[in-house]
Amino acid sequence: MSAFIPLSVPNFGEKEAAYAAEAITSGWVSTSGGKVTEFEEKFAAYVGMPRAVAANSGTSALHLAAMAAGLGPGDEVLVPALTFIAAVNPTTRYVGAQPVFLGCDDSLCLDPAAVEDFCATHCTLQNGKLINNATGAHVKAMVVVHVFGNMADLPRLMALAETYHLILIEDATEALGTRYTSGPYAGRAAGTIGDIGCYSFNGNKIITTGAGGMVVSNHPDWTEACKHRSTQAKADMLQFYHDEMGYNYRMTNVQACLGIAQLERLEDFIKVKQARYAQYKAALDGVKGLRILPFRTDCTRPNLWFFSLYLKDSGLDRDTVIEQLQAQGIQTRPVWALINEQADYPKNEAYHLEKAEDYRRYIVNLPCSTNLSEADCQRVIDAVLALV
């Protein structure tokens, strides 16, 4: 029996062990010790921002971003229906706001046409505020997720944000390393273009600190607000005065060491993603109705975080494929159930879901770890080809 091939697992080696050992032997294993600041600085330099603020997860980073953006009770937020639920809960319910769910385009990301249609036909601009005609609520922001590392259509979404006075929150948790190579944002990284952007270092992401997150913003005071709230909103270090309700969303020194090591390896990880993606594409794309979904490469360098096998024209059933591969020790998964169908959100508005429903039904994500060998990738390919 050949070894199990997981979907997406951490790639740790000697560098991570050595850097983490520094923190452990020094005794600085909690939230002090200097490595968090070093990781923040190195991360900021990598994405090309003056400052980055570490958090203990992508979810807490998104919660800090929603608070920095001033979202609260009475506000509505445009969010994608096809995404992980952590893009939605922290930016809406955690702060008392409500989501309006919108569909995706063929990048799998929030569809600018759906945003435009919702704003133009369901809302009215009143004194610089976009008001939802049905609810009377202030539609204050949109959350743009760069799904699977594929850049959303930011030139159009940024223009809509400006027209309709919407704050643009980038959920770049899956897209560290993705950047524009041409167009109006040439050279800019995913997460650095909207008002505020968030990243995750969960175990399945392209780099990991076990768990962790980061926030960057084009508003320096928002970045500082995130730092402040992530550290209990302490106004005075000695006397323990707190000037508002804060949180303990801090990263540890050990995690930061892991992050520094992983960041040094990120570009090499992307090279592996490129090789494996090309291998899947050459062997499967166009074969008996199978497709490997494309990334936006005309104007971006994507990080190629997750690979999508699209089954619609192959006649194969998603869940059968997943089961049959699982029986051969190959882990795959469907794309997320739409968020508007989840327990917490049955009453929220949802529009233009056709493509989201289609991709939900026909995508199987293939193994894509940065330590996936060429031989194991070939085993996945052979197993898929045996099904069609």
Ligand SMILES: *Cc1c(COP(=O)(O)O)cnc(C)c1O
């Ligand atoms: C992973 C992920 C998050 C949350 O990150 P955690 O670090 O797991 O809290 C949020 N949004 C999206 C789209 C993600 O993929």
